Amino acid sequence: MVGHLNKDNIHTLEFDALIVGGGGSGMRTSLELAKSGLKTAVVSKVFPTRSHTVSAQGGITCAIQSADPHDDWRWHMFDTVKGSDYIGDQDAIEYMCSEGPKAVFELEHMGLPFSRFENGRIYQRPFGGQSKDFGNGGQASRTCAAADRTGHALLHTLYQNNVKEGANFLNEWFAVDLVKNKFNEITGVIAFSIESGEVAYLKSRATVLATGGAGRIYASTTNALINTGDGLGMSLRAGFPAQDMEMWQFHPTGIHGAGSLVTEGCRGEGGYLINADGERFMERYAPNAKDLAGRDVVARSMVLEILEGRGCGPNKDHVLLKLDHLGEEILNAKLPGICELSKTFAGVDPVYKPIPVVPTCHYMMGGTPTNIHGQAFSSENEVDNEIPGLFSVGEAACVSVHGANRLGGNSLLDLVVFGRAAGLHINEDLKSGGGVEEANIDDIESALYRLNKLNESNSGFEVAEVKRELQEVMQNFFGVFRRGEYMEKGVKALEEIRDKCDNLHLHDKSDSFNTNRVEALELQNLLEVAEATAISSLKRNESRGAHARDDFPERDDENWLCHSLYDPTKKDLRKRQVNFQPNTMEAFPPKVRAY
Amino acid sequence: MIEVNIYRYNPETDRFPYMQKFNFEMPDRDIMVLELLNSLKESDPTISYRRSCREGVCGSDGMSINGKNGLACITPVSEVTKGNKLELRPLPGLPVVRDLVVDMTEFYAQYEKIKPFLQNDTPSPNQERLQSPSDRDKLDGLYECILCACCSTSCPSFWWNPDKFVGPAALLQAYRFIADTRDTRTEERLDSLSDPFSVYRCHGIMNCVSVCPKGLNPNKAIGEIKSMLLTNRRHEAEIIASDGGGRS
Numbered sequence: 080m081v082g083h084l085n086k087d088n089i090h091t092l093e094f095d096a097l098i099v100g101g102g103g104s105g106m107r108t109s110l111e112l113a114k115s116g117l118k119t120a121v122v123s124k125v126f127p128t129r130s131h132t133v134s135a136q137g138g139i140t141c142a143i144q145s146a147d148p149h150d151d152w153r154w155h156m157f158d159t160v161k162g163s164d165y166i167g168d169q170d171a172i173e174y175m176c177s178e179g180p181k182a183v184f185e186l187e188h189m190g191l192p193f194s195r196f197e198n199g200r201i202y203q204r205p206f207g208g209q210s211k212d213f214g215n216g217g218q219a220s221r222t223c224a225a226a227d228r229t230g231h232a233l234l235h236t237l238y239q240n241n242v243k244e245g246a247n248f249l250n251e252w253f254a255v256d257l258v259k260n261k262f263n264e265i266t267g268v269i270a271f272s273i274e275s276g277e278v279a280y281l282k283s284r285a286t287v288l289a290t291g292g293a294g295r296i297y298a299s300t301t302n303a304l305i306n307t308g309d310g311l312g313m314s315l316r317a318g319f320p321a322q323d324m325e326m327w328q329f330h331p332t333g334i335h336g337a338g339s340l341v342t343e344g345c346r347g348e349g350g351y352l353i354n355a356d357g358e359r360f361m362e363r364y365a366p367n368a369k370d371l372a373g374r375d376v377v378a379r380s381m382v383l384e385i386l387e388g389r390g391c392g393p394n395k396d397h398v399l400l401k402l403d404h405l406g407e408e409i410l411n412a413k414l415p416g417i418c419e420l421s422k423t424f425a426g427v428d429p430v431y432k433p434i435p436v437v438p439t440c441h442y443m444m445g446g447t448p449t450n451i452h453g454q455a456f457s458s459e460n461e462v463d464n465e466i467p468g469l470f471s472v473g474e475a476a477c478v479s480v481h482g483a484n485r486l487g488g489n490s491l492l493d494l495v496v497f498g499r500a501a502g503l504h505i506n507e508d509l510k511s512g513g514g515v516e517e518a519n520i521d522d523i524e525s526a527l528y529r530l531n532k533l534n535e536s537n538s539g540f541e542v543a544e545v546k547r548e549l550q551e552v553m554q555n556f557f558g559v560f561r562r563g564e565y566m567e568k569g570v571k572a573l574e575e576i577r578d579k580c581d582n583l584h585l586h587d588k589s590d591s592f593n594t595n596r597v598e599a600l601e602l603q604n605l606l607e608v609a610e611a612t613a614i615s616s617l618k619r620n621e622s623r624g625a626h627a628r629d630d631f632p633e634r635d636d637e638n639w640l641c642h643s644l645y646d647p648t649k650k651d652l653r654k655r656q657v658n659f660q661p662n663t664m665e666a667f668p669p670k671v672r673a674y
Numbered sequence: 675m676i677e678v679n680i681y682r683y684n685p686e687t688d689r690f691p692y693m694q695k696f697n698f699e700m701p702d703r704d705i706m707v708l709e710l711l712n713s714l715k716e717s718d719p720t721i722s723y724r725r726s727c728r729e730g731v732c733g734s735d736g737m738s739i740n741g742k743n744g745l746a747c748i749t750p751v752s753e754v755t756k757g758n759k760l761e762l763r764p765l766p767g768l769p770v771v772r773d774l775v776v777d778m779t780e781f782y783a784q785y786e787k788i789k790p791f792l793q794n795d796t797p798s799p800n801q802e803r804l805q806s807p808s809d810r811d812k813l814d815g816l817y818e819c820i821l822c823a824c825c826s827t828s829c830p831s832f833w834w835n836p837d838k839f840v841g842p843a844a845l846l847q848a849y850r851f852i853a854d855t856r857d858t859r860t861e862e863r864l865d866s867l868s869d870p871f872s873v874y875r876c877h878g879i880m881n882c883v884s885v886c887p888k889g890l891n892p893n894k895a896i897g898e899i900k901s902m903l904l905t906n907r908r909h910e911a912e913i914i915a916s917d918g919g920g921r922s
């Protein structure tokens with residue numbers, strides 16, 4: 080990367096379709112395209128099986144009628160709509176829940192080693208927020224599992240099948256920014272090989288952002304270190320909106336201190352939470368569903384227990400997840416990975432002692448708004464305008480099936496259902512001549528701006544320090560409970576952090592495996608996502624799903640039964656209608672959400 | 675205070691690799707080797723290593739820790755420091771890209787060679803293929819591999835013949851598909867391993883077993899493959915004998 084980079088001193092590689100991200104969603108998309116004969120590549124900053132999907136534990140939720148032959152995808156749809164606190168799009172949820180069984184069976188045919196019931200069918204376990212008969216028939220068991228390593232099994236299976244289909248990978252390549260032409264179309268990305276430092280314009284007729292979540296905007300998170308919201312950072316910098324960014328899921332059971340997740344499957348298998356008095360406190364907050372209420376509900380109950388002085392440990396700052404009553408045999412058979420993690424990171428063997436846990440940032444419900452084909456859009460005056468050339472799938476996207484609160488096991492389903500849908504759509508679109516116009520020299524230079532600026536920096540702020548500052552602001556002002564006056568301080572603090580992010584000092588200018596450069600670019604993405612989160616949270620004046628405000632404790636359907644659309648060019652929020660028009664049934668109307 | 679020695683090599687500036695010494699003040703709690711590296715990187719941002727999940731499931735940060743391969747993120751510093759010293763080197767036997775980062779091309783090539791995907795020649799049913807819990811149990815201890823390469827890079831046979839000896843990690847995966855009752859290409863898979871190198875270069879040195887951070891046992895899987903190859907051969911020999919050597 081010597082000297083100032085411009086169009087003439089970097090390579091151009093041309094593709095029909097480019098997928099940025101080799102996690103579950105990106106690889107499901109690429110699998111569809113690899114079979115199509117189009118020239119496709121998956122760009123991933125890590126070898127695909129090191130993507131965050133590998134960490135998913137509990138399973139993939141889907142009405143495959145194995146645990147219960149009478150299960151119905153409509154019940155799953157009802158649960159998902161209710162879980163979303165009614166701002167999930169019902170047409171998209173309908174599509175996901177009804178197409179789900181096909182997608183799960185496909186995974187099984189590809190070789191995914193699901194756990195099994197005695198009759199040989201796929202094992203399903205209960206998860207939070209699941210019901211039979213539209214909430215009237217008690218707890219359902221709908222989460223298909225491969226022990227407590229479902230994400231690992233899923234990601235490896237998808238990689239294996241991509242190998243089988245001869246998919247093309249650019250592994251350990253880092254995508255820097257989108258290239259946008261004067262028609263506001265996306266013509267590809269600027270990216271570089273982490274190993275060699277070679278910079279290239281990856282030109283493509285379709286660009287899919289499958290870059291996953293951004294949990295690293297918080298100091299404490301269950302997310303991998305690489306979850307820095309790069310795709311969203313790129314699209315926000317390109318001036319495109321992000322939807323529902325105030326909606327961050329805090330998972331009830333992150334290991335106290337380390338942040339590593341212990342799956343909700345623990346409670347599904349019969350584990351429960353206790354406070355310092357040994358009380359099973361969820362019985363008070365959610366008399367019916369108890370420990371298997373929605374995640375937002377359980378997380379808030381835990382924080383209240385701690386605030387009211389019933390937390391455990393010397394600092395009374397966590398509660399305990401009790402599993403020992405399940406017995407060693409069940410724990411080893413159903414939750415082997417959890418036993419391992421708990422011993423390593425909490426120093427506790429759950430066979431004998433409960434695990435110390437706290438609500439921990441886990442999942443980004445918001446993201447780039449898309450339709451069910453993965454097509455990204457911006458929206459003005461109630462009209463959605465497709466962004467030619469730009470698609471998004473997985474946690475980076477907001478299609479929106481999770482609304483204000485995601486149900487456990489619904490993300491993995493989202494990845495494979497919409498990954499497949501996007502692949503099918505892009506294939507058809509490109510084969511019928513779809514595509515975009517050329518980008519010019521200036522368009523490409525703009526996308527090289529960050530890289531050039533960092534490479535030419537001689538002084539400035541330290542990446543590690545600024546990152547820590549950002550994470551603390553988010554943790555302190557935009558956590559489980561939020562309040563306007565504090566959030567205003569947070570937004571101000573982020574403005575200062577933005578200045579620092581614009582003036583980072585890159586110490587290491589070398590080309591080969593320069594992780595200093597990668598981390599600096601990632602930090603700038605974290606900032607974009609953090610700011611979108613902060614401003615969206617400040618402006619949604621109500622409490623809904625994961626967004627809980629002290630100063631507006633009630634849900635306000637009159638004003639806020641809508642998506643929020645953050646506009647990075649104005650740093651402002653617009654409202655967008657939620658879809659209440661599923662194709663095959665009546666919509667589920669908003670109701671009070673009780674568990 | 676502990677002394678940490680890290681293998682450093684940047685091909686652009688260093689003619690030869692060298693060991694760099696850092697003094698590290700341990701916090702009052704035990705930490706993992708990865709956390710220690712992250713702290714050192716804050717003061718010297720040029721130290722390079724891979725990491726992602728920080729909880730032992732992605733397989734990014736295999737390295738040689740005081741002489742033994744392991745994952746930095748789940749190796750507690752207290753358990754591995756010897757005489758207040760900790761030495762971190764890249765996984766042995768593979769070319770070094772920079773510092774603790776090795777070139778894994780050869781390792782992945784062996785993985786791809788064993789056709790690491792389910793092959794079933796019967797038409798897919800409308801639902802899942804059935805598999806009994808006991809048949810599914812046969813995959814335990816096999817499918818959990820995270821491709822960290824700790825095993826293969828501790829295996830002398832792999833060092834000498836990384837292009838011909840498939841190595842413990844990929845052989846474990848070869849057996850994962852042989853053992854899967856849903857896979858119909860067992861014979862073909864065995865045939866492709868029957869040359870003198872692919873499997874037979876394993877001499878049961880067992881390094882692979884002692885380093886695997888997921889507690890898997892590639893040596894056992896290799897043993898299973900060898901014995902299946904033997905039975906297969908014997909089986910073939912019997913057929914040849916019974917029809918007088920003429921095969922149709």
Ligand SMILES: Cc1cc2nc3c(=O)[nH]c(=O)nc-3n(C[C@H](O)[C@H](O)[C@H](O)COP(=O)(O)OP(=O)(O)OC[C@H]3O[C@@H](n4cnc5c(N)ncnc54)[C@H](O)[C@@H]3O)c2cc1C
Nearest residue numbers: 100101102104124132135137138254291473474488490491
């Ligand atoms: C600990 C944990 C457990 C979970 N368990 C479950 C569960 O049981 N069930 C469930 O449904 N959900 C679960 N989830 C959620 C689910 O795992 C994630 O939402 C999902 O895996 C995200 O997949 P993805 O394909 O969108 O992205 P990821 O798997 O995160 O992949 C992102 C990809 O993008 C690439 N990338 C990112 N930035 C760049 C860049 N700049 N350049 C190039 N490449 C880039 C990365 O290399 C990676 O390949 C869990 C989440 C966590 C944190």
Ligand code: SF4
Nearest residue numbers: 829876877879880882
């Ligand atoms: S047992 Fe075989 S594969 Fe394992 S280290 Fe020894 S020679 Fe290598």
Ligand code: SF4
Nearest residue numbers: 819820822823825886
């Ligand atoms: S068998 Fe174990 S050591 Fe070898 S690659 Fe797999 S997980 Fe790593």
Ligand code: FES
Nearest residue numbers: 726728732733747
């Ligand atoms: S960082 Fe994933 S295994 Fe260590």
